[in-house]
Amino acid sequence: MTYCVAMSLDAGMIFASDSRTNAGVDQIARFSKMRAFARDGDRVIVMLSSGNLSITQSAVNLVEQRARTDNELSLWNAESMFDVARLIGDSLREVKSRDGPYLLQNNIDSSANFIVGGQIRGEPPRLFDVYSEGNFIEATPETCYFQIGESKYGKPVIDRVVNRGTSLLDATQCTIVSFDSTMRSNISVGLPIDLLVYQADSLKVTLRRRIEESDGYFQLVHTQWGEGLRRVFAQLPDPDWL
């Protein structure tokens, strides 16, 4: 399983993904689910993926391979994030057309999702959720974040904390808490977390960090959040009917 989240805020964007993949509990591995394409001053594009790993890797490979030739529309010459989302949707459809029927023969799920976001010079930052069928939706001020993969455990805290005006610092902290909650309840989501922070209009990656088990900040958040929740819980009023 996988957990990825991306937020599009006034201040910029946050992208984060876990690194655990599994095909059954006895075949667990680490694969980064984040790909960043940046040319300073021109564009920053970040992709997060969940679902069948062979499908997502092949789709990314197609996108990357085509970006190396100058003749076609690609990540490097697209003039809008909308076009980038279309490129990814097209690649996903191409791979699924090729591999899907063979996977289906063994009832293997070929579904795959991408979150893609970033900024291309001349546009504001934009964020898209590309569905397994290759169609996509774009984040808006009202719904400023997307999750893919094992999204439910980590959703309540984001819903309570994050809105379009949240700072990059708070959004980063909330992202880490959201991962902590998810990893506590679902063993198939695991460290390290790949984190990328993008400050709006900077047209370069602000911060990229891999948060490993040993990360002191992660440990601190993990402990303080857990203790804090238990403290809030202990302070809740008692019902007068029990």
Place this chain on the structure above:
Amino acid sequence: MTYCVAMSLDAGMIFASDSRTNAGVDQIARFSKMRAFARDGDRVIVMLSSGNLSITQSAVNLVEQRARTDNELSLWNAESMFDVARLIGDSLREVKSRDGPYLLQNNIDSSANFIVGGQIRGEPPRLFDVYSEGNFIEATPETCYFQIGESKYGKPVIDRVVNRGTSLLDATQCTIVSFDSTMRSNISVGLPIDLLVYQADSLKVTLRRRIEESDGYFQLVHTQWGEGLRRVFAQLPDPDWL
């Protein structure tokens, strides 16, 4: 959708269910998903259900109808909660055999789940999770609670707070917080909450309460938990790398 949770603790048991059913967003209704069968001094049996409402209602109807005749093994003369779980599994299988193929013709999901728990004189309290196939598992000291339906949003808080030694009061509060988190993130789970508290070895229902929108205690927990979480969040340390 549905959310139900039941806990088996040293001090007793908690059962809770929401009351929203939906067949599409334009067909939302209220149905209680909790059924209690109690004969003071002899037995308390509580059933929670999720899944296809026609299937769960029919299965409960079969169980109830048979409990009215004295000749058969039934809820009222079963000597163990294990036998009760088998009765429910059998009824579920019978209904699915009868209705399942017709639902399948229109690709309608006939899956249904039950949580059943309680105490029969001569036994300790016991709690079972009855799967859609009619087989079931029993809670143990290590895994002392079960959820069915839309379980993920409300799981992290239970994982952090509840263990076998938790008091009935704390477990009730945690249950309400768990419902609050679920309802905040998923519109298909809604008030009122049906709550039943059972004190171990009392062989009668300790408390049964329907928590409506207007419930003062629920509102208080909702507000204080939300504010408390945001306070804990605000007190988290800042990373030194951002």
